[in-house]
Amino acid sequence: xxxxxxxxxxxxxxxxxxxxxxxxxxxxxxxxxxxxxxxxxxxxxxxxxxxxxxxxxxxxxxxxxxxxxxxxxxxxxxxxxxxxxxxxxxxxxxxxxxxxxxxxxxxxxxxxxxxxxxxxxxxxxxxxxxxxxxxxxxxxxxxxxxxxxxxxxxxxxxxxxxxxxxxxxxxxxxxxxxxxxxxxxxxxxxxxxxxxxxxxxxxxxxxxxxxxxxxxxxxxxxxxxxxxxxxxxxxxxxxxxxxxxxxxxxxxxxxxxxxx
Amino acid sequence: xxxxxxxxxxxxxxxxxxxxxxxxxxxxxxxxxxxxxxxxxxxxxxxxxxxxxxxxxxxxxxxxxxxxxxxxxxxxxxxxxxxxxxxxxxxxxxxxxxxxxxxxxxxxxxxxxxxxxxxxxxxxxxxxxxxxxxxxxxxxxxxxxxxxxxxxxxxxxxxxxxxxxxxxxxxxxxxxxxxxxxxxxxxxxxxxxxxxxxxxxxxxxxxxxxxxxxxxxxxxxxxxxxxxxxxxxxxxxxxxxxxxxxxxxxxxxxxxxxxxxxxxxxxxxxxxxxxxxxxxxxxxxxxxxxxxxxxxxxx
Numbered sequence: 010x011x012x013x014x015x016x017x018x019x020x021x022x023x024x025x026x027x028x029x030x031x032x033x034x035x036x037x038x039x040x041x042x043x044x045x046x047x048x049x050x051x052x053x054x055x056x057x058x059x060x061x062x063x064x065x066x067x068x069x070x071x072x073x074x075x076x077x078x079x080x081x082x083x084x085x086x087x088x089x090x091x092x093x094x095x096x097x098x099x100x101x102x103x104x105x106x107x108x109x110x111x112x113x114x115x116x117x118x119x120x121x122x123x124x125x126x127x128x129x130x131x132x133x134x135x136x137x138x139x140x141x142x143x144x145x146x147x148x149x150x151x152x153x154x155x156x157x158x159x160x161x162x163x164x165x166x167x168x169x170x171x172x173x174x175x176x177x178x179x180x181x182x183x184x185x186x187x188x189x190x191x192x193x194x195x196x197x198x199x200x201x202x203x204x205x206x207x208x209x210x211x212x213x214x215x216x217x218x219x220x221x222x223x224x225x226x227x228x229x230x231x232x233x234x235x236x237x238x239x240x241x242x243x244x245x246x247x248x249x250x251x252x253x254x255x256x257x258x259x260x261x262x263x264x265x266x267x268x269x
Numbered sequence: 270x271x272x273x274x275x276x277x278x279x280x281x282x283x284x285x286x287x288x289x290x291x292x293x294x295x296x297x298x299x300x301x302x303x304x305x306x307x308x309x310x311x312x313x314x315x316x317x318x319x320x321x322x323x324x325x326x327x328x329x330x331x332x333x334x335x336x337x338x339x340x341x342x343x344x345x346x347x348x349x350x351x352x353x354x355x356x357x358x359x360x361x362x363x364x365x366x367x368x369x370x371x372x373x374x375x376x377x378x379x380x381x382x383x384x385x386x387x388x389x390x391x392x393x394x395x396x397x398x399x400x401x402x403x404x405x406x407x408x409x410x411x412x413x414x415x416x417x418x419x420x421x422x423x424x425x426x427x428x429x430x431x432x433x434x435x436x437x438x439x440x441x442x443x444x445x446x447x448x449x450x451x452x453x454x455x456x457x458x459x460x461x462x463x464x465x466x467x468x469x470x471x472x473x474x475x476x477x478x479x480x481x482x483x484x485x486x487x488x489x490x491x492x493x494x495x496x497x498x499x500x501x502x503x504x505x506x507x508x509x510x511x512x513x514x515x516x517x518x519x520x521x522x523x524x525x526x527x528x529x530x531x532x533x534x535x536x537x538x539x540x541x542x543x544x545x546x547x548x549x550x551x552x553x554x555x556x557x558x559x560x561x562x563x564x565x566x567x568x
Contacts, residue, residue: 066449092451104446106439117435118450180451 019044019184019215020065025074027060034060036239047206047216049226049247052236053260058219062188066098067091078184093120095183099173099190107162111153111172114161115144115179144179150208151175167198174205184215191222203228227251235259271403276526277519282410284518285417289472290495291502291510292424293465299441299505300461303361307348307368309492310375311466312473315341316483317379320388330391338470344375345466349459372488379485386485392478409479416475420468421511428507437461441505497541503554512553
């Protein structure tokens with residue numbers, strides 16, 4: 010890694026570990042997510058994917074190791090400051106503000122662009138035309154253009170999922186963490202999500218995708234890392250990973266299991 | 270019938286002030302799931318600051334009102350720093366206990382400031398009233414009801430239209446998700462305290478101006494009325510606080526009229542007891558089971 014220029018990676022995990030009561034949920038994990046790529050993180054249940062996401066978001070401190078965003082150590086920054094640093098996320102279990110409208114969910118998550126930090130009036134009473142425009146755009150991106158004034162809790166499941174994504178985008182992140190966004194989706198919805206993730210990539214946002222649904226992972230990612238027992242067991246292009254014996258073993262127990 | 274309606278009108282007027290105090294409790298409970306027992310005593314000390322400039326400097330009523338509200342906010346901020354912010358990582362019960370301790374401290378401060386126990390409190394407008402048909406509207410009650418409605422309308426706008434209000438409601442609904450969306454929980458909680466103190470100071474002034482006097486026991490009284498009204502309506506529910514306060518006011522004035530002063534508090538406890546047995550979450554609060562189920566669905 011010495012040959013690579015510092016700051017090349019959007020996200021770098023360095024010897025990251027998290028132990029819970031002696032269980033090594035994440036065990037010396039090192040990897041780099043490059044700027045602008047869609048990076049998949051897969052692994053069987055309990056392999057440490059969710060713990061990794063939570064470490065990146067600052068839910069709890071790491072036992073050891075570091076999380077760096079654009080070369081800057083995030084240390085013990087609390088979640089709300091990690092958002093300001095440029096990391097936003099969606100939740101495996103939908104966590105919208107149900108009593109707020111769709112529009113308000115996006116407004117409240119919105120992070121001001123440099124030079125856009127309006128003062129008291131905008132912060133309290135309204136938003137500038139530019140911000141309203143940006144929110145409208147995000148609504149269109151998520152296919153929620155007609156639902157701006159509906160309460161989030163009244164949306165259908167699929168719409169709530171899309172609003173989760175839109176809310177994360179509204180924060181104008183550099184890195185977006187998608188925590189099992191396809192859970193509970195049908196084939197058509199997965200295809201739809203795939204297009205939206207590619208659109209995110211197209212707008213220059215780096216995506217870290219944690220997912221069980223292989224169809225999605227193989228369809229959108231540039232590189233995939235496979236975790237098992239908190240350790241990295243494989244890393245490569247989706248096509249390589251699909252054929253990797255160690256990965257099959259991790260999922261199926263042994264190479265013979267597949268034949269059986 | 271005329272008596273009944275007249276008593277209901279009086280009850281609604283007092284009740285609107287109870288609603289404001291209940292709102293203060295419910296706003297703070299909403300954002301932190303913690304109860305501030307010092308809320309009533311903070312209002313009391315603010316009112317003592319107001320009456321202090323009245324008795325020592327013979328200040329104008331409007332200035333007394335301003336000092337009462339400003340004093341309540343100052344004490345509210347102090348309580349937030351000591352009982353909530355400083356021990357925010359500890360158990361919720363720690364905040365409740367320390368807010369009880371600070372309550373005692375605030376009463377001491379009040380008696381040091383003005384050792385005479387009972388002090389006059391000036392009303393904003395001359396006493397008197399308006400007669401409409403067989404009904405008589407006491408001037409203090411008209412003022413109370415008008416101001417309370419005004420505060421409610423402004424609060425509604427604040428909570429539903431401003432970014433701060435939305436952040437406050439987001440933290441009430443899901444503090445963890447709010448933090449991931451860049452909302453600083455500590456800042457929202459602090460502002461919720463300032464807002465609650467502002468409302469409490471206004472309610473305190475209205476109630477005391479109607480009574481024309483203030484004692485250190487007003488703190489205890491305000492905490493009781495506010496907590497009962499909040500629990501009647503449902504803890505953490507904003508419409509619940511309004512409804513709970515109005516119901517409490519009407520129950521009190523009806524019992525006072527038909528059964529006598531001695532039964533006033535007894536009847537409100539009885540109604541609270543029945544409501545909590547029949548609807549443990551309060552009249553407009555979500556039932557606890559329902560809230561759990563909803564949380565589970567989101568997971």
